[in-house]
Amino acid sequence: MQLDPSFIWTAFWQILRAIPTTLSITAVSVLLGFAIGTVTALVRLYRVPVLSQMASAYVTFIRGTPMLTHLLLIYFGLPMLIDGLAESLGWSFRSVSIPMIGFAYISFSITAGAYMSEVVRAGMQAVDRGQVEAAHSVGMTSFQALRRISFPQALAAALPNLANSVIGMLHGSTLAFAVSVVDINAQAQIVASTNWKFFEAYLAAALIFWGLTVLIERAAALIEKRVGAYNRGGVA
Amino acid sequence: MIELKKISKSFGRHRVLQDISLSVKTGEVVVILGPSGSGKTTLLRCVNYLEKPASGEIAVGDFKMDCAQAKRGDILRLRRKTAMVFQQYNLFRHKTALENVMEALLVVKKMPAAEARSRSVALLEKVGLGGKLDEYPSRLSGGQQQRVGIARALALEPEVILFDEPTSALDPELVGEVLEVIRDIAREGITMIVVTHEMGFARDVANRVVFMDGGVVVEEGTPDDVFQHPKEERTKQFLRRITPEANWVI
Numbered sequence: 001m002q003l004d005p006s007f008i009w010t011a012f013w014q015i016l017r018a019i020p021t022t023l024s025i026t027a028v029s030v031l032l033g034f035a036i037g038t039v040t041a042l043v044r045l046y047r048v049p050v051l052s053q054m055a056s057a058y059v060t061f062i063r064g065t066p067m068l069t070h071l072l073l074i075y076f077g078l079p080m081l082i083d084g085l086a087e088s089l090g091w092s093f094r095s096v097s098i099p100m101i102g103f104a105y106i107s108f109s110i111t112a113g114a115y116m117s118e119v120v121r122a123g124m125q126a127v128d129r130g131q132v133e134a135a136h137s138v139g140m141t142s143f144q145a146l147r148r149i150s151f152p153q154a155l156a157a158a159l160p161n162l163a164n165s166v167i168g169m170l171h172g173s174t175l176a177f178a179v180s181v182v183d184i185n186a187q188a189q190i191v192a193s194t195n196w197k198f199f200e201a202y203l204a205a206a207l208i209f210w211g212l213t214v215l216i217e218r219a220a221a222l223i224e225k226r227v228g229a230y231n232r233g234g235v236a
Numbered sequence: 237m238i239e240l241k242k243i244s245k246s247f248g249r250h251r252v253l254q255d256i257s258l259s260v261k262t263g264e265v266v267v268i269l270g271p272s273g274s275g276k277t278t279l280l281r282c283v284n285y286l287e288k289p290a291s292g293e294i295a296v297g298d299f300k301m302d303c304a305q306a307k308r309g310d311i312l313r314l315r316r317k318t319a320m321v322f323q324q325y326n327l328f329r330h331k332t333a334l335e336n337v338m339e340a341l342l343v344v345k346k347m348p349a350a351e352a353r354s355r356s357v358a359l360l361e362k363v364g365l366g367g368k369l370d371e372y373p374s375r376l377s378g379g380q381q382q383r384v385g386i387a388r389a390l391a392l393e394p395e396v397i398l399f400d401e402p403t404s405a406l407d408p409e410l411v412g413e414v415l416e417v418i419r420d421i422a423r424e425g426i427t428m429i430v431v432t433h434e435m436g437f438a439r440d441v442a443n444r445v446v447f448m449d450g451g452v453v454v455e456e457g458t459p460d461d462v463f464q465h466p467k468e469e470r471t472k473q474f475l476r477r478i479t480p481e482a483n484w485v486i
Contacts, residue, residue, distance in 0.1 A: 135328070139316035
């Protein structure tokens with residue numbers, strides 16, 4: 001079979017329409033994952049009894065199992081849970097009304113949460129203890145010290161790793177095809193299914209992913225530059 | 237007026253502070269001296285509860301607390317009456333000099349921004365940093381950072397300022413500017429407890445010198461008493477070791 005360069009272009013345009021799906025999965029999983037990850041990291045850092053053990057178990061289980069497995073567990077497990085609950089509580093809601101992409105949102109958020117909790121934790125540990133003491137010494141509560149002093153700096157320190165997580169989730173979102181969500185990759189497969197020019201279609205998909213990744217990298221670099229301005233030393 | 241009564245503190249099995257009592261009058265400058273490991277920094281940190289004393293009583297102004305049963309509210313009130321200047325400055329690194337000083341006024345005192353700002357500017361001018369308001373700590377020298385730290389401590393108008401070896405981390409040529417600022421504040425009659433190794437400075441600003449060793453107060457008195465006529469053998473040893481060349485010692 002011969003390479004058909006013009007079909008790369010054709011496929012490219014047809015795949016573009018799947019971008020919103022891919023981006024929405026990425027955005028939802030990153031945002032929810034960040035929230036989950038932050039709570040998880042703080043619970044572990046502050047050694048909250050019971051919760052911190054649960055948080056550790058969550059992180060090791062999720063990081064110890066593949067993302068595709070999470071999706072399948074949620075896809076098959078969640079309906080059982082929901083329908084069982086609904087039946088016993090007399091709700092009319094049934095799991096069939098959950099859209100397929102909903103399973104991707106939920107499971108990828110859980111995946112991202114575990115990875116991002118480690119990123120946030122590392123960021124928090126990068127802030128020196130002395131500044132927290134200084135915040136306490138002027139009468140701030142622990143929560144004020146966290147919100148005003150350590151967390152903003154932890155975020156700044158964690159930015160490069162957070163950007164990596166976003167890229168990881170962008171690429172990981174291709175797994176959503178397993179629950180019949182048509183993301184960029186799945187769209188490439190569909191486009192090629194009529195003429196069997198899979199290589200061209202996947203190449204177009206790769207170019208799109210690459211472009212999106214470069215955009216994320218650029219954005220991250222810009223944010224890093226702004227947020228990290230306080231770190232550019234002059235004298236000391 | 238600061239009153240510490242029978243403060244005790246252990247790290248593991250090591251007793252760092254053994255029933256220490258110390259009282260500081262309003263406007264008094266007390267310098268605590270002692271070899272490293274004597275517990276002087278720990279004592280200072282107990283006063284604003286960065287270390288939790290195992291037992292004892294702390295009174296600052298009209299506020300009094302029993303350390304053995306300190307509640308969160310007590311700790312906050314104590315901290316709002318005291319301020320600390322740290323050896324490593326501990327400035328908030330993501331905030332400018334001005335923001336560092338304003339922070340507690342805004343967050344703790346809930347002061348309106350304009351008022352907090354004008355007060356902080358005045359304080360930074362006082363420590364000679366009127367031209368560095370918008371610089372981040374990473375762009376300030378150690379001496380400048382420590383002066384911001386002093387302005388930050390002054391901002392809350394605490395009843396006492398605690399200085400924890402404020403010049404120990406500085407390059408020798410920067411020590412002078414920081415000591416000068418502390419000296420100025422001392423002259424204004426602000427109550428201070430200072431842990432330092434700067435003997436000349438101690439002699440100069442202190443109303444009273446406290447010599448600590450092994451978690452207890454070995455000797456205290458006026459600078460003349462302690463430096464010229466130390467009574468205890470341990471004090472003499474320490475002074476001889478730390479200032480072998482100084483002609484005013486012993």
